[in-house]
Amino acid sequence: MDAAQKSPVTSFATIAALLFLYAPLAVVVLFSFHERPSLSFPFTGFSLRWYEQVFSSAEFGSAVRNSIVVGIASAATTLVLGTMAAYGLGRIPQRYRAFLAMLFFLPITLPGLFIGLSLLVFFVQIRVPLSLVTVTISHLIYVFPYFLLIAWAAVERLDPALEDTAADLGAGPWQVFWKVSFPQLWPILVGATSLAFALSFDEFVITFFVIGAESTLPMYIWSGLRRTIDPAVNTVSSILLLLTLALFSLAFLFAFGRRQLLAKSIRK
Numbered sequence: 001m002d003a004a005q006k007s008p009v010t011s012f013a014t015i016a017a018l019l020f021l022y023a024p025l026a027v028v029v030l031f032s033f034h035e036r037p038s039l040s041f042p043f044t045g046f047s048l049r050w051y052e053q054v055f056s057s058a059e060f061g062s063a064v065r066n067s068i069v070v071g072i073a074s075a076a077t078t079l080v081l082g083t084m085a086a087y088g089l090g091r092i093p094q095r096y097r098a099f100l101a102m103l104f105f106l107p108i109t110l111p112g113l114f115i116g117l118s119l120l121v122f123f124v125q126i127r128v129p130l131s132l133v134t135v136t137i138s139h140l141i142y143v144f145p146y147f148l149l150i151a152w153a154a155v156e157r158l159d160p161a162l163e164d165t166a167a168d169l170g171a172g173p174w175q176v177f178w179k180v181s182f183p184q185l186w187p188i189l190v191g192a193t194s195l196a197f198a199l200s201f202d203e204f205v206i207t208f209f210v211i212g213a214e215s216t217l218p219m220y221i222w223s224g225l226r227r228t229i230d231p232a233v234n235t236v237s238s239i240l241l242l243l244t245l246a247l248f249s250l251a252f253l254f255a256f257g258r259r260q261l262l263a264k265s266i267r268k
Contacts, residue, residue: 025241028234028238028241029234029238029241031043032050032051032231032234032238033046033047033048034046034050034231034234035047035049050232050234050235051235053232053235054232054235054236059215059220060220060236063216063217063220064217066132066214066215066216066217067201067216067217067218069132070132070139070201071139071197071200071201073136074136074139074140074143074196074200075143075196075197075200077140078140078143078193078196079189079192079196081140081144082144082147082148082192082196083185083189085151085152086148086154087177087181089101089104089148089152090152090156090158101152104148105148105149106145107141107144107145108145108146112205112206113205115138115141115142115206116138116205116206116208116209117209119134119137119138119206119209130210130211130212131211132214134210134211134212135207135211135216138206138207138210139199139207142199142200142206143195143196143199143200144196146195146196146199147193147195147196150191150192150195151189151192153188154184154185155181158181158184158185162180163176163180163181166179166180190250191250191252191253194250195247198243198244198247201243201244201247202217202218202244203218204218207219208222217236218240221233221236221237221240224236
C-alpha cells in the first residue's frame with residue numbers, strides 16, 4: 001500500500017463521501033420506524049404503525065403490482081432481445097460493430113427527461129393511449145443498453161474455439177448456442193436481467209410522462225409527497241430501497257460468481 005492510500009486525508013475524504021451518500025438513506029429507514037408522525041429529530045421511539053398503514057393501503061398494493069408487472073415484462077423482453085443483440089454484435093464484422101453499438105447505447109447518453117418527453121410525443125402522434133403498455137415499452141428502451149453492455153462483455157469473453165469445435169462435430173447453430181455458449185453465459189444474463197428489473201422498478205422520470213392514469217411505486221411515492229409530507233413515504237421508500245439493493249446484490253453475485261468460475265477454469 002502506497003503513502004497516498006495510507007494518508008489520513010484520503011481516509012477522511014473517503015469516509016466523508018460515504019457518509020454524504022448513505023447517511024440520508026439511513027435517516028429515511030430510521031424514520032420509517034418512528035412512532036410519531038414527525039420527520040425530524042429527536043427520535044422518540046420505534047413503531048411499525050407506518051408499515052401497517054402502508055401494507056393495508058389498496059393504492060400501495062396496486063402500485064406494487066403494476067411496478068412488478070412492468071419490471072418483469074421489460075426485463076424479460078430485454079433478456080431475449082438483448083441476448084440476441086449481444087450475440088449478434090460479437091459475430092458481425094468489425095466495421096459494422098462500432099456503428100450498431102453506438103445506436104444501441106445512445107439512450108444511456110440521453111437524459112431521462114428527454115427520453116420521456118420524446119416518447120410521450122411519439123405515442124400521442126401514433127394515437128397510442130398511455131397505459132402500462134407504454135410504460136413497459138419506454139422502460140425497455142431505457143434498460144436495454146445497460147443489459148446489452150453486460151451481455152456483450154460476456155459474449156466477448158467466450159472462446160470461439162469451443163464453438164468451432166462443436167460446429168466441426170456436426171452441431172447446428174442453435175445447438176452450438178444452447179449447448180456451448182448459453183451454459184457459459186446464463187449467470188451473467190441472470191445478473192443483467194436482475195439489474196434491468198431493478199432499473200425498471202424504480203424508474204420515475206420516464207414513467208411520469210408515459211403512464212397515463214395508472215400508478216407505479218415511484219409514482220405512488222411522488223403523489224404522496226405532492227399532497228403532504230406523510231411519514232408513510234419513508235416506509236415506502238425503505239421498501240423500494242431494500243428491493244433495489246436486493247436485486248443489485250443478486251446481479252453482482254451472479255456476475256462475480258461467473259468471474260470466479262472463469263478464473264478457476266483458467267487456472268485448471
